[in-house]
Amino acid sequence: xxxxxxxxxxxxxxxxxxxxxxxxxxxxxxxxxxxxxxxxxxxxxxxxxxxxxxxxxxxxxxxxxxxxxxxxxxxxxxxxxxxxxxxxxxxxxxxxxxxxxxxxxxxxxxxxxxxx
Amino acid sequence: xxxxxxxxxxxxxxxxxxxxxxxxxxxxxxxxxxxxxxxxxxxxxxxxxxxxxxxxxxxxxxxxxxxxxxxxxxxxxxxxxxxxxxxxxxxxxxxxxxxxxxxxxxxxxx
Numbered sequence: 185x186x187x188x189x190x191x192x193x194x195x196x197x198x199x200x201x202x203x204x205x206x207x208x209x210x211x212x213x214x215x216x217x218x219x220x221x222x223x224x225x226x227x228x229x230x231x232x233x234x235x236x237x238x239x240x241x242x243x244x245x246x247x248x249x250x251x252x253x254x255x256x257x258x259x260x261x262x263x264x265x266x267x268x269x270x271x272x273x274x275x276x277x278x279x280x281x282x283x284x285x286x287x288x289x290x291x292x293x294x295x296x297x298x299x300x
Numbered sequence: 301x302x303x304x305x306x307x308x309x310x311x312x313x314x315x316x317x318x319x320x321x322x323x324x325x326x327x328x329x330x331x332x333x334x335x336x337x338x339x340x341x342x343x344x345x346x347x348x349x350x351x352x353x354x355x356x357x358x359x360x361x362x363x364x365x366x367x368x369x370x371x372x373x374x375x376x377x378x379x380x381x382x383x384x385x386x387x388x389x390x391x392x393x394x395x396x397x398x399x400x401x402x403x404x405x406x407x408x409x410x
Contacts, residue, residue: 188343225385227344227400240396274343287391288334289398291343 187211188292190275196298197265205260205295207275215239216258217276217289218250227274233258265299272296302327302392304401312407313378321373321404323388333371335364336387338403344387347373378408 188209197203209216217240218230231250232240238250247263258275272294278287303326313319325333332351336344348357350366357364361382363374373386385403392399 225403227387227389229397232396242397276343288346288349289344290346291336293343294341 188275188277188290190273190292190295192295193293194296194298196300198300199265199267201265202261202263203265203297204262205273205275205297207258207260207292209256209275209277209290209292211277211279211290213277213279213290214255215278215287216252216255217278218258218260219274219276219291221272221274221294223271231258231260265297267299270297270299302390302394302397302399304388304390304399306386306388306401306404308404309402310405310407312409313375315379315408315410316377318374318376318378320375321386321388321406323371323373323401324369325371325388325390327390327392327399329393331391331393333366334389334391334398335362335371335373336389338385338387347386375406378406380408380410382406383408 191206215234217232219227221227230244233252235255236252249261252258274294275292276289278289305324307322332349335347338344348364353368355366361376365372385405387403389398389400
């Protein structure tokens with residue numbers, strides 16, 4: 185029974201297209217995240233939602249827009265895809281509200297995006 | 301600015317050859333330091349959280365230690381199945397971001 189799931193696992197698309205990645209967690213966690221892992225394997229935070237409210241919004245292009253319909257789901261929509269968007273995108277979730285104590289993050293399997 | 305540097309970038313060991321991975325960090329007050337393991341094609345998997353200098357945690361052949369400036373992940377008598385990328389991350393008291401290092405790729409040969 186997968187704790188954090190993402191779809192699709194692979195996404196190959198042309199420049200200029202719009203695409204979405206979906207994430208769902210069944211852990212009952214309050215906080216969800218989107219990370220980007222580039223070719224050098226650095227994991228960088230993009231967004232974080234706590235109980236459907238945006239709490240972290242890093243300096244990412246406006247073409248990236250997260251949406252959280254409920255606290256178990258956090259989707260990522262990308263408009264006008266560019267070559268540099270090619271990377272692995274990971275969704276994660278954690279139990280604790282960020283202001284309280286340190287949280288352990290549980291990661292999904294990743295979505296490998298390739299923009300041609 | 302919070303920063304995490306891991307060394308070495310890659311480490312090749314023979315089975316049974318113990319070694320350590322280093323994670324140096326700069327943070328404006330440490331909320332927590334995390335170690336994750338990442339296998340190829342998969343998401344990071346949580347290993348340990350350390351909160352304060354002097355703290356140690358163990359799990360099977362892995363032991364994580366923490367000082368005020370760095371953390372070590374000690375691997376005792378590694379096996380081929382320990383081959384993976386090990387990621388270190390910190391969360392500071394300012395803001396809620398978790399900052400990851402680039403990782404150490406560990407290869408253990410039978």
